[in-house]
Amino acid sequence: MTGGAKRFEGRSAIITGASRGIGLGIAQRIVDEGGRVCITARNDEALQEAVVHLGGPEVAIGVAGKGDDPEHQDEAIAKTIEAFGSVDHLVNNTGINPVYGRMIDIDLAAAHKIFAVNVLSALAWTQKVFHTWMDAHGGTVVNLASVAGIKPAPGIGFYGASKAMLIHVTEELAVELGPKVRVNAVAPAVVKTKFATALYEGREDEVSSAYPMKRLGVPEDIASVVAFLLSDESGWLTGQNIVVDGGLTLTGGV
Ligand SMILES: NC(=O)c1ccc[n+]([C@@H]2O[C@H](COP(=O)([O-])OP(=O)(O)OC[C@H]3O[C@@H](n4cnc5c(N)ncnc54)[C@H](OP(=O)(O)O)[C@@H]3O)[C@@H](O)[C@H]2O)c1
Structure with missing residues (x-):
């Protein structure tokens, strides 16, 4: 936390896909800075453990469901307003990549699922939070x-294409929703979470040697940037995609 700042006092946030990894890191950061959070994930047991880890029902609630399920989205938004009285911030963190290999051969059913979860559900959550709360009261989305x-x-490749579209969706929404609502994106390189395990397990030294910072990311590296983008400190920043990659893309890598 920066200098004891409490940037989220009196604010509440929904963070999707936040029972572990980057999402939980973001939730922790918001709670540490005085905010309250609704976190989501499919597995309810792990989600409720995360709620306890964050400090219990005074500061966190967990609503289990699939990120791309419209009823789950409605339930999470309603429960957040019921528990905390607002949805000032939304973090569309849920992202999946169930396949690995050449895009030319991708199973199209898997591609549809990646598109539904990584892109359309981020748009759907934003639509719903905007119409329920942010249109009247303002807010920020990451x-x-x-x-x-x-x-x-x-x-x-298709996962990357879905994230490219998400970056473009971010820009379009920033244009449409300003000045009430700011919408930004964060683009990490490899962050040590369950999601990315296959990309570094057993060869972390080799993988991290390509990074100018000579280490892989940890959830806190992303959470601090997301907190900045959500907070009033970034008040003149919208529609941007902040690359948080330990310098990797400078070297030509992804
Ligand atoms: N880690 C990296 O290197 C990296 C790099 C670039 C971008 N990202 C992006 O960062 C985001 C978070 O990734 P992470 O690395 O933190 O992943 P993670 O550690 O695997 O955590 C994913 C979280 O999302 C939940 N989740 C997964 N699928 C879901 C679904 N369909 N609906 C609702 N919740 C779901 C998981 O819980 P359940 O399994 O219980 O649902 C878990 O809480 C993703 O958008 C990812 O694309 C990650």
């Missing part, structure tokens, strides 16, 4: 993109 969305990433 979408979790990826460096795979800014240049080709062999093996995870």
Whole structure:
């Protein structure tokens, strides 16, 4: 936390896909800075453990469901307003990549699912939070993109394409929703979470040697930037995609 600042006092946030990893790191950061959070994930048990970890029902609630399920979205938004009285911030953090290999051969059913979860559900959550709360009261939205969305990433090509679209959706929404609502994105390189395990497990030294910062990311590296983008400190910043990658893309890598 920066200098004891409490940037989220009196504010509440929904963070999707936040029972672990980057989403939980973001939730922790918001709670540490005085805010209250609604976190989501599919597995309710892990989600409720995360709620306890964050400090219990005074500061956090967990609503289990699939990120792309419209009823789950409605339930989470209603429960957040019931518990905390507002939805000042939305973090569309849920993202999936169930396939690895050449995009030319991708199973199209898997591609549809990636598109539904990574892009359409981020748009749906934003639509609903905007019409329920932010249109009247203002707010901020951050979408979790990826460096795979800014240049080709062999093996995870369609995932990268979905993140490229998410970056574009971020820009379009920023134009449409300003000045009431700011919408930004963050594009990490490899962050040490369950999601990314296959990209570094057993060869972390080798993988991290390509990074100018000579280490892989941890959830806190992303959470601090997301907190900045959500907070009033970034009040003149909208429609941007902040690359948080330990310098990796400077070297030509993704
Ligand atoms: N880690 C990286 O290297 C990296 C790099 C660039 C971008 N990102 C992006 O960062 C975001 C977070 O990734 P992470 O690395 O923190 O992943 P993670 O550690 O695997 O955590 C994913 C979280 O989302 C939940 N989740 C997964 N699928 C879901 C679904 N369909 N509906 C609702 N919740 C779901 C998971 O819980 P359940 O399994 O219980 O649902 C979990 O809480 C993603 O958008 C990812 O694309 C990650």
